[in-house]
Amino acid sequence: xxxxxxxxxxxxxxxxxxxxxxxxxxxxxxxxxxxxxxxxxxxxxxxxxxxxxxxxxxxxxxxxxxxxxxxxxxxxxxxxxxxxxxxxxxxxxxxxxxxxxxxxxxxxxxxxxxxxxxxxxxxxxxxxxxxxxxxxxxxxxxxxxxxxxxxxxxxxxxxxxxxxxxxx
Numbered sequence: 635x636x637x638x639x640x641x642x643x644x645x646x647x648x649x650x651x652x653x654x655x656x657x658x659x660x661x662x663x664x665x666x667x668x669x670x671x672x673x674x675x676x677x678x679x680x681x682x683x684x685x686x687x688x689x690x691x692x693x694x695x696x697x698x699x700x701x702x703x704x705x706x707x708x709x710x711x712x713x714x715x716x717x718x719x720x721x722x723x724x725x726x727x728x729x730x731x732x733x734x735x736x737x738x739x740x741x742x743x744x745x746x747x748x749x750x751x752x753x754x755x756x757x758x759x760x761x762x763x764x765x766x767x768x769x770x771x772x773x774x775x776x777x778x779x780x781x782x783x784x785x786x787x788x789x790x791x792x793x794x795x796x797x798x799x800x801x802x
């Protein structure tokens with residue numbers, strides 16, 4: 635039997651926003667709690683490392699350090715190494731598609747939190763469900779956040795135009 639504490643997730647989000655808009659928000663890990671309800675807290679440790687506390691519907695939190703391991707804007711790839719209650723990596727790959735952007739989230743982790751390790755054999759389906767709920771909420775939150783970001787940028791542009799017309 636495979637290790638019940640090892641998880642591999644792949645989620646694809648189709649977003650009606652430009653890849654550069656999506657990349658800008660996803661690269662700002664410190665801003666995740668603004669739009670992703672399950673990302674409860676992000677504390678900056680140093681230039682490339684943060685401490686993240688995440689909690690979905692099940693009654694447990696996961697705390698881990700996330701360190702930038704790959705950030706390549708030209709290829710729209712963002713990757714972090716994770717250490718703590720989860721160990722492994724998470725990666726975003728952001729690609730243009732006809733209707734906007736395809737954001738692929740890949741994660742391979744081993745659970746290190748002892749209480750979850752003890753329950754893994756029987757609770758694994760619930761842990762996977764909990765992750766799926768978190769990802770659905772993240773997708774929805776990112777869409778709402780980006781829509782607000784875009785609306786704010788358009789309003790600022792209109793205000794600049796009105797100001798230029800008055801000044802000119």
